[in-house]
Amino acid sequence: MRAGCHRQVPSSAVSLLRTKPVDQLTGDGDHTPLHRSLGLVPLIALSVGATLGTGIFVVLGQAAPVAGPAVAVSFVVAALAALFSALSYAELAGAVPVAGSAYSYTYATLGELVAWVCGWCLLLEYGVSVAAVAVGWSGYLNAFLDATLGVQLPAALSGEVVNLPAAVVVLLAMGVLLGGVKESAAVTTVTTALKVLVLLFFVVVAVFGFQTRNLTPFAPAGVAGITGAASLVFFSFIGFDAASTAGEEAKNPQRDLPRAIVISLAIVTVVYVLVALTAVGAAGVDVLTGSDASLAAVLRQLTDQAWPATILSAGAVVAIASVVLTVLYGQTRVLVAMSRDGLVPKVFSRVGVRRVPTANTVIVGVVVAVPAALVPLGQLAEATSIGTLVAFGLVNVGVVVLRRSRPDLPRGFRTPWVPVVPLLGLALCVLLVAGLAPVTWLAFGIWSVVGLVVYFAYGRRHSKLAPSPAQGE
Template sequence: MSFARSLLRVKPAEQLSSEGSHSELNRTLGLVPLVALSVGATLGTGIFVVLAEAAPAAGPAVVVSFVLAGLAALCSALSYAELAGSVPVSGSAYSYTYATLGEIIAWICGWCLLLEYGVSVAAVAVGWGGYLNEFLQGTIGVTIPDALAAPPGEGGVVNVPAAIVVLLATAVLLLGVRESAWATTVTTVLKIAVLVFFVAVAFTAFNSGNLTPFAPAGVAGISVGASAVFFSFIGFDAASTAGEEARNPKRDLPRAIILSLVIVTAIYVLVAFAAVGAVGAGALGESDASLATALRMVTGQGWPAVVLALGAVIAIASVVLTVLYGQTRILVSMSRDGLVPPVLARVNRRAVPARNTLLVGVLVAVLAAVVPLNQLAEATSIGTLVAFGLVNIGVVVLRRTRPELPRSFRTPLMPFVPLLGLALCAYLITGLDAVTWLTFAIWTLLGLAVYFGYGRRKSRLNAPAE
């Protein structure tokens, strides 16, 4: 096989599905846990954390920013749903790309997913520390010193709370997938209840004057806001990382992906509208714990903010748990394909990839402790947008190359929907800062060095030729 052909060799969908069906992971998850997994991985990241970054840029039109980002995510979600029903394995976009676009593209996609999942966990953990401070201050009058609650560059030395929540989530994952799914479902229900509480209180102080001027920075501001809040949609694909732990993956994975995105988008738009209408877009940018601050301004009392902060502390911890889970399962797939060391696919007696989980947990905890939130969020967005774009291309390619492949869900209006998803991903990428592009370029070059130094030689697709 020539060098060029070896880079573009695909792994047949049947082979991927066969390996997934013989996985050592336990099939214990039904539709409800899968929806909770995706909603749990998504809901909270943007509303509790990134709204403070996006609202000042877009103004009241941040609501439109959420809709635009949700549309981009929906097009990609429909592509994900078709591929999840066709190739029901744990690798998510990495495995789908391997079956459609070839090994080198799959590697780049998997490498982007490692950036997306790992860095988004760290970013959420940083935001968790802000709400923990809000809760502690409102209950016992204690605030964690900046030196121990913020990374370098933001007035601190090390973000201890962020590292702690990552390590706690790692410990829960080591208990097993059934226990992790139970914890995710409970915290997701709590998270939705807390946001409903926020909307109910915020609408009591709704002032239409806070919605004007609606788009002070015009289309450019909406675009910048959409690029920032797209970070908050990361995680709807989490169910696709559980392809080998779902009881009926062909039926339930597509349903879970689409249902979770619809639920999350509706809540985001409602909460953003209520928040801006109650206190104005500018006020939301004054604190990382923006929703808790908004409640204090609306009510003039501390207890509603404490209730929201407690809910956020628990709820954002569930995002850390579920996204960390997704990253470990993607590494399992990459390891099984030989592209990363085989130790990362080994499971213990609880059917948990323990060494993989410990390694990821420790690395992400360190990242969360020392890197500022805004840099983490944008680095996550670019990795996600690239992965989503590849999935949109992959679903079109698989339709043309394997039209006979059984599909439990078919993306409507093919190829318009995936091509629109690809175009929207490209549009949102243009709104990211130059430093984000530089970070991504360095990450990609590092990934290619790892692939050519290790992955290409160790790939299991080399086995028949050896």
Template sequence: MSFARTLLRVKPAEQLADDGSRSQLHRTLGLVPLVALSVGATLGTGIFVVLAEAAPAAGPAVVLSFVLAGVAALCSALSYAELAGSVPVSGSAYSYTYATLGELVAWICGWCLLLEYGVSVAAVAVGWGGYLNEFLQGTIGVTIPEIFAAPPGDGGVFNFPAALIVLLAMGVLLLGVRESARATTITTLLKIAVLVFFFAVAITAFRSENMTPFAPAGFAGISVGASAVFFSFIGFDAASTAGEEARNPSRDLPRAIILSLAIVTAIYVLVAFAAVGAVGVGALGESDASLAAALRIVTGQGWPSVVLAFGAVVAIASVVLTVLYGQTRILVSMSRDGLMPGMLSKVNRRAVPARNTVVVGTVVALLAAVVPLNQLAEATSIGTLVAFGLVNIGVLVLRRTRPDLPRSFRTPLMPVVPLLGLALCVYLIFGLDAVTWVTFAIWSAIGLAVYFGYGRRRSRLNERNTEPAK
């Protein structure tokens, strides 16, 4: 096989499905745990923390920023749902692009997903530390000194709380997928309850003057806000990383992806509307724990903000858990294909990829401890947008090349929806800062070096292509 053809070789959907059916992972997850997995991975830092980053740029129209980002995510979610039902394996967008666009593009997509999942876990962990301080201050009057609760460049030396929550999540994952799913479901329900509590309190203090001027920077400000809060929607695809641990993946994965995105978008818009209407965008931008600070302003008392901070401490921890889970499963698929070291797909007696989990947990804990939140959030967004864009292209290609492939869900309004999803991803990418592009370019260059130096020669497709003819 020529060099060029090795880069474009496709792993057939049937072969991916066959590999998944022989997986050592156990099929234990029904629809409810899958929805909880996606909601748990999505609903967290975006509304608890990133709202404070986006509100000053968009003004009160940050509510529309969430809507715009939600529409962009929905188009991609519909494409994800079709591919998840057609190729129900653990690799998420990586596996889908392997089946449609070829090995090199699949590698790039997988490499972007490693950036998305790994860096987003670190960003969530950094946001968790802010709410932990809010909770400790409100209950026992103690805060962790900034030198030990912030990364270098943000007034600290090492962010111990951020590293700690990642290591705790790693420990839960090592217990097994059933235990992890139970913890995720409980913490996700708690998180929704806390945000409903916030909305119920904040909406009582709604003032129309806080909503004017509604869009001080016009549509440009809304789009900049949408690029920032798109980070908040990362995770709705988490269910697709559980393709080999779902009991009925073809039926339940599409449902879980769409249901979770609908739940999350509704909550984001309602909470952002209540927060801005209650205290204004200026107050939201003054604290990392912006929602807890808003409740303190609204009620003039400390206990509502303590309740919210406690809920956020527990709930944001669930995001760390679920997104860390997703990254380990993507690595399982890449390792099984030969593009990553074989040890990353080995499982222990609990059907957990333990070495993989320890490596990922350790690296992410260090990242969370030393990199500032704003840089982490934007680096996550660009990796995600590239992966989502490739999924939208992939669903178009698979419809054309494999019209006969069984599909438990079909993306409506083809080809309009995936083309719109692709266009919105491109649009949002260009709303990101130049430094984010530089970071992404460096990450991509490292990824290409790893692929050409290691993955291309060790790909399992090489073994099939060199087998003697029978």
């Protein structure tokens, strides 16, 4: 009787807590079929490219009416939450340099079920983020066509019924990824540099129209407005963790992944605060409100000329496309890790002749193109934020657990003041999650239930950590 009960334990509650040994994870990374071709600069470009633009080009118009002129402070609050989590990411990326990012880190520290939840949240984060950015890209494409050719896409095809350009840019990014990681990295580096130059151009122009009266009242909704907007613009910082998904394609992951994560977050934060502050100071909150191409609207009002907005829109059309490219890349690599562990079908980890997961990339590209074409921007941004915050919170916990369980593990970077910094990161994630709308929680709840059904129906039985009888089921 006791023996029978003992045999059932691995397939029941205890099996949900099984962890994947760190040595096994790093062994997977050492024998990866992916191509190790990325140095520090491409990794920084990957993280900055995945991050910079998602909020400033797209979400600023959604957040400004919530916080008022204090939206610049909202970016700082969100950056602090991101910083604590970024330090945790940096340590785990150096200690466990594999493709799965937060999913793999939680698998090594908190167990299979938590890792599945984290991976499922990452799929929400990356997939919905790509769709949201693609919708913003569509808005800037319309602004660019209007400024240069005097035409706009039919409303029915650009968001009123279906957003065709948003779907098209996702499929174009899919095509670039199929060309190979080295080629994709070269495209990302060029477009990221262009993006920074375009935003600096905006700051220079906006400074000349800056008026302090546009900053009063500074925080009309008080602290609640600032934190509420911070919950929304936190979406702008997802992407700094993109470098961690390249753990198996970095030349020196232990050294370069932590550096890329911290440096990219610093670059992005400075640019975001400068652009948000000058945008509000130059044009006021009303001009920003509700526009998917809010920065172009600021320049049109400020200069009363078409060419500055045309330059910005042209840069945004190219630059935001790079966000779609890099975040789509991150999602495919998370699926590679989950597939290799047996939690999702093997097709997602099969690598083609160009040493990229071909079928995985095609499936993800096509699936993500659908919400990009059909779902409004605001709902996409908030759904992305909640998935991101859950994943970040788990990474912070993972640092504390791994410090206790494997203090001997070589680390390319060590988070300072553990456990204080990771626990502060966790607390800020909880605070920002609490600020999201009830409808976002409802959508996340439905997503989570679907994820648990998939795990118990497929993932748990096919897990590589399951005992032999379970594997044969």
